[in-house]
Amino acid sequence: MKRTVPLLITSAGGFVLIVAYFIPFTQNWGELAAIWFDILAAVAFILGGGNLLKTHLKRMSDRVRGWGYSGIVVVSFLVTLFVGLAKVGVNPSPQFTDFAWSGQYRQMGGAFWYLFQYAFTPLTATMFSLLAFYIASAAFRAFRAKNLEASLLLGTAFIILLGRTFAGVALTSWIDPAVWDGFAYFTGLRLENLTVYIMSVFNTAGNRAIMIGIALGIISTSLKILLGIDRFYLGKD
Amino acid sequence: MIEFIVTQWWLVAIVIASLIPLAMRFVSGGLLETLRTLDRRWIFLLLLWSVLIPIYFIGVTGRTFPEVPSVLARATFDEIDRLSPGDSVLMAFDYDPASEGELGPMATAFVRHAAEKKLKMYFMTLWPIGPQMIDSTIAKVITADFPELAYGRDYVNLGYKSGYEAVIKVIVTNLRELYTTDSRGTGVQEIPMMEGITNIQQMKLIVNVSAGYPGTKEWVQYAVTPFPQVRLVAGATGVQAPLLYPYVPRQLPGLLGAIKGAAEYEKLVVDAYLGANPHPKYLEALRRMGPQLVAHLLIIALIVVANVVFVIDSRGKKR
Amino acid sequence: MRRENAVWIALLLVGAAALLWRSAFTTEGMGREYVRAVPVANGQWTQYDPATYSDYQRAEAAAPGQAEYQFSLPRTLGLWLAAFFTLAIFSFLFGDNPIYKVAEAVLVGVSAAYWMVIGFWDVLVPNLVGKIWPAVVQAWAMPGLSGPEAEPSPSYIVALVLSVMLLWRLAPKGGWIARWPLAFIIGTTAGLRLIGFLHGDFLVQIRNTILPLAVIEGGVFDPWASVQNVLIVVSVLCCLVYFFFSFEHKGVVGATAKVGIWILMITFGAAFGYTVMGRIALLAIRLEFLLDDWLWLIDPTGRRMAALLTGGGLG
Numbered sequence: 001m002k003r004t005v006p007l008l009i010t011s012a013g014g015f016v017l018i019v020a021y022f023i024p025f026t027q028n029w030g031e032l033a034a035i036w037f038d039i040l041a042a043v044a045f046i047l048g049g050g051n052l053l054k055t056h057l058k059r060m061s062d063r064v065r066g067w068g069y070s071g072i073v074v075v076s077f078l079v080t081l082f083v084g085l086a087k088v089g090v091n092p093s094p095q096f097t098d099f100a101w102s103g104q105y106r107q108m109g110g111a112f113w114y115l116f117q118y119a120f121t122p123l124t125a126t127m128f129s130l131l132a133f134y135i136a137s138a139a140f141r142a143f144r145a146k147n148l149e150a151s152l153l154l155g156t157a158f159i160i161l162l163g164r165t166f167a168g169v170a171l172t173s174w175i176d177p178a179v180w181d182g183f184a185y186f187t188g189l190r191l192e193n194l195t196v197y198i199m200s201v202f203n204t205a206g207n208r209a210i211m212i213g214i215a216l217g218i219i220s221t222s223l224k225i226l227l228g229i230d231r232f233y234l235g236k237d
Numbered sequence: 238m239i240e241f242i243v244t245q246w247w248l249v250a251i252v253i254a255s256l257i258p259l260a261m262r263f264v265s266g267g268l269l270e271t272l273r274t275l276d277r278r279w280i281f282l283l284l285l286w287s288v289l290i291p292i293y294f295i296g297v298t299g300r301t302f303p304e305v306p307s308v309l310a311r312a313t314f315d316e317i318d319r320l321s322p323g324d325s326v327l328m329a330f331d332y333d334p335a336s337e338g339e340l341g342p343m344a345t346a347f348v349r350h351a352a353e354k355k356l357k358m359y360f361m362t363l364w365p366i367g368p369q370m371i372d373s374t375i376a377k378v379i380t381a382d383f384p385e386l387a388y389g390r391d392y393v394n395l396g397y398k399s400g401y402e403a404v405i406k407v408i409v410t411n412l413r414e415l416y417t418t419d420s421r422g423t424g425v426q427e428i429p430m431m432e433g434i435t436n437i438q439q440m441k442l443i444v445n446v447s448a449g450y451p452g453t454k455e456w457v458q459y460a461v462t463p464f465p466q467v468r469l470v471a472g473a474t475g476v477q478a479p480l481l482y483p484y485v486p487r488q489l490p491g492l493l494g495a496i497k498g499a500a501e502y503e504k505l506v507v508d509a510y511l512g513a514n515p516h517p518k519y520l521e522a523l524r525r526m527g528p529q530l531v532a533h534l535l536i537i538a539l540i541v542v543a544n545v546v547f548v549i550d551s552r553g554k555k556r
Numbered sequence: 557m558r559r560e561n562a563v564w565i566a567l568l569l570v571g572a573a574a575l576l577w578r579s580a581f582t583t584e585g586m587g588r589e590y591v592r593a594v595p596v597a598n599g600q601w602t603q604y605d606p607a608t609y610s611d612y613q614r615a616e617a618a619a620p621g622q623a624e625y626q627f628s629l630p631r632t633l634g635l636w637l638a639a640f641f642t643l644a645i646f647s648f649l650f651g652d653n654p655i656y657k658v659a660e661a662v663l664v665g666v667s668a669a670y671w672m673v674i675g676f677w678d679v680l681v682p683n684l685v686g687k688i689w690p691a692v693v694q695a696w697a698m699p700g701l702s703g704p705e706a707e708p709s710p711s712y713i714v715a716l717v718l719s720v721m722l723l724w725r726l727a728p729k730g731g732w733i734a735r736w737p738l739a740f741i742i743g744t745t746a747g748l749r750l751i752g753f754l755h756g757d758f759l760v761q762i763r764n765t766i767l768p769l770a771v772i773e774g775g776v777f778d779p780w781a782s783v784q785n786v787l788i789v790v791s792v793l794c795c796l797v798y799f800f801f802s803f804e805h806k807g808v809v810g811a812t813a814k815v816g817i818w819i820l821m822i823t824f825g826a827a828f829g830y831t832v833m834g835r836i837a838l839l840a841i842r843l844e845f846l847l848d849d850w851l852w853l854i855d856p857t858g859r860r861m862a863a864l865l866t867g868g869g870l871g
Contacts, residue, residue, distance in 0.1 A: 475834025
């Protein structure tokens with residue numbers, strides 16, 4: 001029962017969506033299943049937040065190393081949750097002034113907006129901007145043209161890095177029929193044009209092959225899940 | 238350039254002072270040995286200066302590099318430009334502040350183009366933080382420069398719904414079952430421009446700004462592929478753009494890749510609609526191409542230097 | 557005291573002194589936010605829209621002491637907080653340190669709660685509670701809910717039951733109850749993706765690869781387009797041969813697979829180039845925030861034109 005019913009639910013949910021794709025009469029069933037999925041995805045956010053709270057409260061109670069930072073996590077979590085759910089600092093909608101809760105939770109000037117603007121945005125944006133430094137460091141430490149394949153990779157990278165900026169245009173601007181008529185046949189060798197050809201021919205072909213391979217993998221994995229062959233999500237019991 | 242160095246002598250002094258310890262290491266330890274054991278924090282510092290100094294230079298002088306739009310940027314532009322006033326366009330802004338550097342200028346340019354063409358804009362997003370990005374783009378372009386456009390008549394913000402690609406799966410056949418209200422809580426029944434709109438197949442074009450998952454790939458798989466009459470153009474991050482080329486042009490007629498794509502598209506919109514003195518907020522990507530160029534040259538130089546050291550060491554070992 | 561620590565402390569003191577001097581002792585200062593007070597709903601409350609320093613200066617010049625455009629202390633403090641967080645995250649580049657860890661902890665807490673609030677107000681209230689008890693939602697938070705969308709829909713009770721079962725995962729006992737909604741999530745994802753990938757990424761990609769090997773436009777043979785198409789078809793086939801591991805990569809198969817590897821290397825080189833492009837832009841916008849919004853050293857969008865001296869600089 002504990003494992004059979006979930007297997008049946010998995011198969012039913014999946015096959016309803018597949019059948020709905022082919023039989024217009026069943027389209028509504030597919031829409032309903034997808035909407036329930038959308039709602040469960042929102043509930044998953046609550047699950048994630050709850051799990052985070054549980055984990056960090058445990059770290060604080062066990063006094064593990066660095067539990068002070070867990071305290072900061074819990075405090076910032078609870079403050080954000082409170083100001084967001086309670087719509088702190090949010091005025092009612094101008095159309096419905098009698099309804100105190102009618103204002104938008106993201107309203108500019110509200111406490112939730114303040115946290116987004118001055119805490120969330122700088123923190124996430126700066127966290128991602130660190131990657132630029134690591135890519136430069138990795139390029140210096142790891143990228144070696146040890147063989148033909150690595151040289152091809154590096155050569156392509158150089159063409160793209162130059163061709164997608166003004167440096168590429170400036171370096172090969174001399175390949176111009178105005179300079180010599182014969183150059184009319186070689187304008188494709190200008191770095192910006194080479195970049196276009198590399199992307200539209202070789203990059204397209206390589207990614208298309210990878211895409212086809214991944215698609216086959218996803219199809220087989222999905223079928224294994226829907227047919228109950230792969231039961232990883234049931235856990236041990 | 239000379240004038241800049243003279244007037245901004247303090248910046249030059251800071252840069253030189255910060256690199257003196259590195260220069261001293263090269264002198265005392267030898268060039269090759271220092272390069273072999275170089276602390277990565279020196280590379281971080283070089284990258285910081287290679288991005289910061291061009292930003293400061295462009296901010297002070299206002300000079301940018303010229304841009305020549307590529308074929309794909311022009312195809313994206315033409316897809317929006319061929320529409321007629323009053324046509325419905327779904328603006329799907331699937332990104333968050335982490336990708337705003339690349340995608341913010343694209344979103345700004347798309348909305349400006351759509352507003353100039355007097356298209357009816359339906360904003361929505363598959364990312365939780367997307368509504369904030371939509372709010373800020375609307376404030377930056379529509380509220381600031383098109384005060385005659387009315388919310389509910391010319392543009393509407395439908396907001397965010399969770400569920401990743403399942404949202405697309407629903408709204409491609411039944412928009413109103415999922416979007417019962419707009420992002421302000423007004424029932425869709427009360428919004429004039431939602432009259433008669435039951436699904437996104439009725440949109441003349443989908444303009445997607447995508448930072449990852451869910452994004453352009455999902456729009457192609459669940460909206461465009463099963464319903465080929467749906468047309469889609471997209472702006473994607475540098476990480477995602479190469480992966481989308483296999484969809485071009487049958488499933489994705491137009492694609493802007495990374496900040497370069499944004500700069501090319503900005504150039505097209507500015508040349509077509511904004512004249513000789515556009516507001517600087519529409520030139521954000523063009524300004525950002527300056528630090529791009531210098532940083533790219535630095536990375537190429539780092540790779541070349543590292544490989545020269547590698548070759549010298551390999552030959553040394555062979556002997 | 558170690559020399560490195562002494563150098564860092566000296567640098568931090570110089571930096572703090574420079575910030576103090578710039579904010580307090582220069583003509584235009586730095587790091588200030590201004591707002592425009594707009595009365596809303598017949599003056600019942602005031603909305604504060606963002607304004608620029610130029611707006612404020614123009615308003616003051618026209619009517620000294622006016623109250624419409626004003627300095628905003630909360631948003632100015634917020635701006636300095638954002639700058640602190642930005643520098644705190646950047647400090648990780650020097651090495652892990654407590655300031656970075658504090659910033660990271662704040663990020664984890666704020667983002668988890670942020671997503672929960674969004675899920676609650678944008679999805680659960682209108683699409684779950686609003687579908688089962690629309691009158692409650694209408695009376696409470698969404699008075700604008702109307703029309704057929706405001707009719708109760710009993711089928712959503714199933715979604716409510718599944719949601720409660722999913723939250724059971726947090727309970728100390730009975731975690732197996734969450735398997736039902738998890739199974740539903742896994743099943744629907746598998747069903748969606750099977751079709752999506754089969755159609756869009758497999759069948760249509762094969763269709764996209766069937767290209768004319770001799771391109772004739774308006775009766776004229778186009779050699780370059782033909783070469784491009786031939787290259788695409790051959791490249792896709794070579795890469796697919798490389799991925800076919802059921803045959804040993806020897807002889808003709810081996811040579812084809814080798815060409816496939818070369819095409820893939822070009823693909824990865826292009827991916828690296830674009831990735832670098834992407835990452836640099838993200839760094840650029842953060843540095844623009846520090847130089848423009850916080851330090852007021854540059855003004856590319858003309859928000860402080862009245863105060864900006866020609867050529868920029870420290871003032």
